Amino acid sequence: xxxxxxxxxxRDAMDVKLGEDDNVVVFGEDVGYxxxxxxxxxxxxxxxxxxxxxxxxINESGIVGTAIGMGAYxxxxxxxxxxxxYIYPAYDQIVSEAARLRHRSNKDxxxxxxxxxxxxxxxxxxxxxxxxxxxLFTHVSGVKTVMPSxxxxxxxxxxxAIEDDDPVIFFEPKRLYNGPFDGHHDKPASNWSKHLLGDVxxxxxxxxxxxxxxxxxxxxxxxxxxxxxxxxxxxxxKETGIDAEIIDLRSLMPLDVDTIVESVQKTxxxxxxxxxxxxxGFGAELAAQVQERCFxxxxxxxxxxxxxxxxxxxxxxxxxxxxxxxxxxxxxxxMEAV
Amino acid sequence: xxxxAPLRFHVPQPTGRPGDEPDFTGIEIPAAxxxxxxxxxxKAADMKELASTMVRVLNRDGKAVGPWAEGISDEIxxxxxxxxxxxxxxxxxxxTLQRQGKTSFYMKCTGEEAIAVGFKAALSxxxxxxxxxxxxxxxxxxxxxxxxxxxQILSNSEDPLKGxxxxxxxxxxxxxxxxxxxxxxxxxxxxxxxxMASAIKGDTKIxxxxxxxxxxxxxxxxxxxxxxxxxxxxxxxxxxxxxxAISSFxxxxxxxxxxxxxxxLGYDIPALRVDGNDFLAVYAxxxxxxxxxxxGMGPTFIEWVTYRVAPHSTSDDPTQYRPKxxxxxxxxxxxxxxxxxxxxxxxxxxxxxxxxxxxxYNDEIRxxxxxxxxxxVMGSGSSPKNMFDDVYKEMPPHLREQRQxxxx
Numbered sequence: 001x002x003x004x005x006x007x008x009x010x011r012d013a014m015d016v017k018l019g020e021d022d023n024v025v026v027f028g029e030d031v032g033y034x035x036x037x038x039x040x041x042x043x044x045x046x047x048x049x050x051x052x053x054x055x056x057x058i059n060e061s062g063i064v065g066t067a068i069g070m071g072a073y074x075x076x077x078x079x080x081x082x083x084x085x086y087i088y089p090a091y092d093q094i095v096s097e098a099a100r101l102r103h104r105s106n107k108d109x110x111x112x113x114x115x116x117x118x119x120x121x122x123x124x125x126x127x128x129x130x131x132x133x134x135x136l137f138t139h140v141s142g143v144k145t146v147m148p149s150x151x152x153x154x155x156x157x158x159x160x161a162i163e164d165d166d167p168v169i170f171f172e173p174k175r176l177y178n179g180p181f182d183g184h185h186d187k188p189a190s191n192w193s194k195h196l197l198g199d200v201x202x203x204x205x206x207x208x209x210x211x212x213x214x215x216x217x218x219x220x221x222x223x224x225x226x227x228x229x230x231x232x233x234x235x236x237x238k239e240t241g242i243d244a245e246i247i248d249l250r251s252l253m254p255l256d257v258d259t260i261v262e263s264v265q266k267t268x269x270x271x272x273x274x275x276x277x278x279x280x281g282f283g284a285e286l287a288a289q290v291q292e293r294c295f296x297x298x299x300x301x302x303x304x305x306x307x308x309x310x311x312x313x314x315x316x317x318x319x320x321x322x323x324x325x326x327x328x329x330x331x332x333x334x335m336e337a338v
Numbered sequence: 339x340x341x342x343a344p345l346r347f348h349v350p351q352p353t354g355r356p357g358d359e360p361d362f363t364g365i366e367i368p369a370a371x372x373x374x375x376x377x378x379x380x381k382a383a384d385m386k387e388l389a390s391t392m393v394r395v396l397n398r399d400g401k402a403v404g405p406w407a408e409g410i411s412d413e414i415x416x417x418x419x420x421x422x423x424x425x426x427x428x429x430x431x432x433x434t435l436q437r438q439g440k441t442s443f444y445m446k447c448t449g450e451e452a453i454a455v456g457f458k459a460a461l462s463x464x465x466x467x468x469x470x471x472x473x474x475x476x477x478x479x480x481x482x483x484x485x486x487x488x489x490q491i492l493s494n495s496e497d498p499l500k501g502x503x504x505x506x507x508x509x510x511x512x513x514x515x516x517x518x519x520x521x522x523x524x525x526x527x528x529x530x531x532x533x534m535a536s537a538i539k540g541d542t543k544i545x546x547x548x549x550x551x552x553x554x555x556x557x558x559x560x561x562x563x564x565x566x567x568x569x570x571x572x573x574x575x576x577x578x579x580x581x582x583a584i585s586s587f588x589x590x591x592x593x594x595x596x597x598x599x600x601x602x603l604g605y606d607i608p609a610l611r612v613d614g615n616d617f618l619a620v621y622a623x624x625x626x627x628x629x630x631x632x633x634g635m636g637p638t639f640i641e642w643v644t645y646r647v648a649p650h651s652t653s654d655d656p657t658q659y660r661p662k663x664x665x666x667x668x669x670x671x672x673x674x675x676x677x678x679x680x681x682x683x684x685x686x687x688x689x690x691x692x693x694x695x696x697x698x699y700n701d702e703i704r705x706x707x708x709x710x711x712x713x714x715v716m717g718s719g720s721s722p723k724n725m726f727d728d729v730y731k732e733m734p735p736h737l738r739e740q741r742q743x744x745x746x
Contacts (some may be wrong), residue, residue, distance in 0.1 A: 025538060051538050057568055058741050062561035063525050069468070069545070072516060075538070089557065096521040099526070103728045105517035107508040110731075118726050165731045210734065254734035262489025 004200040005192045006177045009151035010040045010116070013158035014078060016204050018048050019078060024162060026053045028063055028116075030081030037082060038118060038177060060086055064093040064115065071111040075154045078162050084119035084171060085131045098167040099142030110330070114161040114168050119147070120228050120275050122175035122185065122324050123319060126314035132227070132276035132307070137169045138253045138285065144209055147231040148216035149169040150180065153250055156207030164209060164287035173227035176237060181228060183323035212256035214263070218245035221269035221334055222296045224286050226250060229273045229322065236327035242335055244271075260286070268299040269334055275322060276306055278306040300337040350589035356657060360667035365643075367669055370397035370616075371404020378630045382608040388610035389599035392643060395618035400679040406617045406622040412686055419681060420695055421459075422584055422674045427691055427699040428478055429648075431489055431707060433562035438654045440715035441491045441632070443505045447472040449615070449647030449665065450580055452673035455479045456620030457546070460628045461514065464543045468516040468529035471506055472578065472646075473548055475579050484706035494714030500727075501720035523556030526575065530562050533571035533631075544572040544631040552583020554598055555591040563639075567605035570636035574627045575607070577639070578614065580646035585659035602639035614642030615673040618680070643670065722746045725728040 004012065009234040012232050017024045026048075032055035032226055035042030045053040056063050060081055066079040083086045087094075098111040121130035135147045144166055154172070159169035175181045179191040192198030215230055220243040223233045230248045237244045245263050249256065264270045270290045272283035287302045313320050352359040370599045374394045395407045421738055436444045447454070454475030458467075467476050469606075477487065489496040491505045499509060509517035517742040519525055529547030536543045547562055554577055566573055577598045581588050588594060602609035608630070612623045612676075622643070626637035645668040649656050661667075681687035726733065726741040733741075 026359065037628055057564050059561050059564055061557055062530075062565045065527030065558060065561055066531030066565055067525065069528035069533070070535040070538075072466070072511075072528065073532045073535035073539075075535045092521060093524060093527075093558075096519060097524050100519075101517060102731065104503050104507070104519075105511075106502070107728055109507045109513045144730075254736065257735065326630050 001059060001199040001201050003193045004151045005198070005208055006151045007040050008171070009155040009200045010041060010172065011044065011172055012142045012200065013155040013162070014041065014044060015047070015063045016077070017159060018164045019043065020204065022225070023076045024052070025070065025075055026076060026078050026080075027036055027056050029056055029058055031080050035094060036080060039172065040116070041080070041305075044119045049060040060090040060095050062120050064098065067113045068093060068097050068111050070272040071113050071201060072101070072109045076112050076162060077320070078114040080116060080118065081117040083129050084117045084133055085128045085152060087117055087133065088114045091136070092165070094137070094143065094169070095140050099140050102166065103142060110165055114158070114163045114164070114170055116158070116170045116172060118174040119171045120173040120175055120311055121317060122181060122228065124314065124317060127311040130312035132274065134171055134252055135276060135280065135282045138215050138282055142166070143253070144168045144251070145171070146209055146251045147173065147251060148228055149173065149176060149198050149248050150195070152197045153193050153207050153213070155200050156205050157209065157250065159204065160206045160209050163206070175228050176231070177235045183232040183321065184232065184235065185318055200201075209251045210254040210256060211251060212247050212249045212259040214245065214259065215248040216246040219267055220244060221331060222247060222260075222263040222267045223273055223274040224249060224303065226252065228275055232322065232324050233273055233326055235324035236331055239324055240328045240331050242282070242331045244331065257288070257289060259295070260289065260330060264290050264294040265297040268297055270294070270298070270302045270305045271330065271334065272302060273322065274306050276307055277309045278304060279309050300334050303334055304328055344388070350587070350594055352524040352589065354661040354664065355659065356661060358661050360661045361413055362652065362667060362669050365669065368394065370394040371407065373404070373406070373436050375410040377404035378626060378633065379635055380608065382603055382606050385608055386584050389611055391598055392611050392613050392618050393619050393623055395622060396616045396676050396680055400676065400683045402680065403616050406619055410618055414621060414676065415617070416680060416686060418452075418455055418459055418621065419454045419674070419677050419687065421475065422617070422677065423695050424480045425451045425455060425475045426674060426701045427696060428474070428703055431579060431703045433652070435707065440711065441493070441505050442716065443652055444473050444491065445651045446508050446566055446648035447474055449668070449672065450473055450578065451643045452617040452620050452677070453578055453614045453642045453644060457624040459621055460624035461544075461546070464514070464615065466514050466516060466532050466543065467544045467547065467548065468525035468527070468532070469518060469548045469552055470522070470525070470553070470578070471518055472550070474506070475543055475654065477508055477510065477513055477515050482510055482513045484703060485710055488707050488710035489713060492713075492715045493539040493717040493720055494710065495712065495719030495721075497712075498718065500724040503525055522553040523558040527558045527563040527565060529575070530565045530569070530571060530573050533573035534565075534569050537569070537571050542632065544574070544628065546574045546576060548576045548578065550583060551577060551579040551581065551588045551593055551598060552586055552591050554593070554601070558620065563602065563605045563607065566637040567607055572631035572634070573600070573637045574631060575637060575639045577641045578644060579643045582646045582650070582656070582660065584650045584654060597641060599639060599641035607637050607639045609639040610642070611641045613670055614644035615670040616674060617673055617677040675745065699724035722726055
């Protein structure tokens with residue numbers, strides 16, 4: 001199988017769909033000729049032409065708004081918002097329009113669009129290039145929200161998203177674009193060429209939306225996480241020796257409750273881990289689900305580890321980032337609690 | 339100490355409030371027939387004055403004059419008049435239903451009927467409108483079943499939108515009518531996207547976006563214009579300037595001392611400013627813009643100058659914020675009467691035929707209403723199950739669980 005970075009896997013997914021389906025179009029800021037600031041669309045305009053892959057004005061509400069119009073016509077737009085931090089001007093178009101067309105028009109109009117957007121920190125991006133706003137979308141009825149953690153899932157999930165007849169917000173943890181980053185920013189970066197999940201099949205395959213993956217089996221505690229935190233959790237597991245079961249949720253909405261419940265009922269402990277700010281984060285929903293469904297199996301309270309409720313800092317990035325040391329400390333405390 | 343006087347904050351005020359005499363002296367109205375009709379391939383920069391003046395066809399004597407009067411068939415005018423009568427009759431009937439407590443909400447388009455009806459007459463089947471809430475004429479001048487329209491107003495068991503939408507927020511893809519949003523302005527840029535898709539696919543269909551003068555202040559207005567300017571898709575961007583956005587006069591959207599049409603020029607989009615109460619001018623300007631779009635010449639911006647005679651909605655009372663006599667003083671008159679008088683003057687119509695048409699539409703709408711009421715009024719007959727369906731194409735587990743808990 002070809003070895004791919006997450007960037008190459010994402011590009012390959014769009015390449016596959018552009019090749020298979022004439023109704024797929026790809027556009028966004030710097031996406032066309034240049035191939036995107038993270039290079040995810042590199043070469044696609046040259047291959048498919050400016051009718052299919054093109055630049056947009058710096059106008060996020062316009063990118064999503066025009067894509068909704070295209071979807072109503074019958075196209076299947078896969079659009080890029082350059083940073084998740086820039087998605088807010090498009091929020092009204094996503095929440096009030098894309099998410100609601102099917103329901104409010106009784107299926108007369110739908111918005112089968114995919115909104116790709118890089119999220120998360122770890123690249124010294126400061127507060128406007130580092131945010132993880134996934135909870136703003138999981139709270140919205142009518143959209144699906146996914147976040148892959150590796151090249152294999154990224155390609156399969158992106159193909160699923162483009163083929164999905166409902167709008168999908170596709171978050172790309174940018175710190176994972178080139179390698180499986182585990183939070184040890186002071187150590188040399190590794191890349192996907194040496195990782196099993198960098199093995200990406202050529203051609204068409206899908207990873208279903210709504211299915212979590214058991215990233216690493218264990219029996220002491222369940223860690224519910226997604227995106228960059230999957231590898232942080234793995235590092236903390238190794239470093240503490242605590243036999244954690246790491247669930248990579250992949251899809252936040254719809255959520256794979258069955259996989260979560262099965263794991264927590266087995267381990268009896270649950271940590272919820274995300275990079276986004278703590279309060280009203282997606283972890284709150286996860287903690288509530290676990291409490292409702294696994295209360296009598298729990299041996300300790302559910303613990304949330306997340307970004308602080310501050311703007312994402314620049315100079316203090318690694319104090320903010322929930323790295324393996326913070327995760328490990330909380331894991332130990334959980335195990336000692338009972 | 340500063341050498342400057344203290345700064346003063348400016349909040350625009352209309353020319354009249356309740357108790358004042360109506361004052362429209364600030365609205366310049368050129369003589370009918372005085373505005374040139376450029377070729378459809380004219381560049382925006384070569385027809386700038388058309389964004390500042392007003393295209394008018396019907397003069398004070400009810401005669402059609404000037405270059406925009408040419409090429410309009412009698413059939414278009416007669417059908418247009420009938421459709422305008424149909425719209426006005428429908429509005430009055432739905433208002434009655436609201437007063438009877440059979441629907442929660444209604445919005446009339448009184449005084450603005452010519453715009454939607456005349457514009458729709460210039461479109462072809464397959465073209466798509468992205469309307470606001472005051473373009474019922476786009477649907478009522480098609481064969482869309484009245485029964486379904488009334489059921490939507492009543493939110494009953496036959497409501498085609500299953501009680502999910504506020505009354506008047508119709509949707510019909512088949513009739514070129516995009517699902518109406520209550521979030522103002524969003525549809526304007528979606529129309530541009532639909533037109534982009536038509537161009538991408540090498541189709542021949544065109545799109546039309548609609549927005550009110552007040553909502554031009556929304557960011558999506560700019561989004562629509564910049565994307566239309568960049569991609570040059572086959573779209574017509576309509577601003578219905580009816581002077582009032584609930585209680586805010588057009589000046590609260592920056593439209594007091596500059597016209598809305600003039601904004602298009604900064605985006606290199608050809609713009610027309612048109613007497614929206616003159617059916618012939620509406621049809622001629624619409625046809626001009628449709629021809630431009632169809633021939634691949636890109637977007638056209640049209641400002642329709644009109645007056646909102648009706649309250650904003652059944653929840654609004656305009657006597658609280660504008661002079662009582664303002665609508666009667668509106669200098670562009672009543673679009674229905676103007677077309678009627680024109681056709682009578684030409685011997686194509688008569689008072690008798692007019693009364694007969696009003697009576698026929700009244701009967702038609704009464705019959706449809708009577709039939710619709712059998713399926714419930716004011717939300718009765720609508721199933722709670724309808725809430726959960728179609729949120730997604732396939733119902734995800736969490737919604738299934740919530741629906742089961744409700745027991746439906």
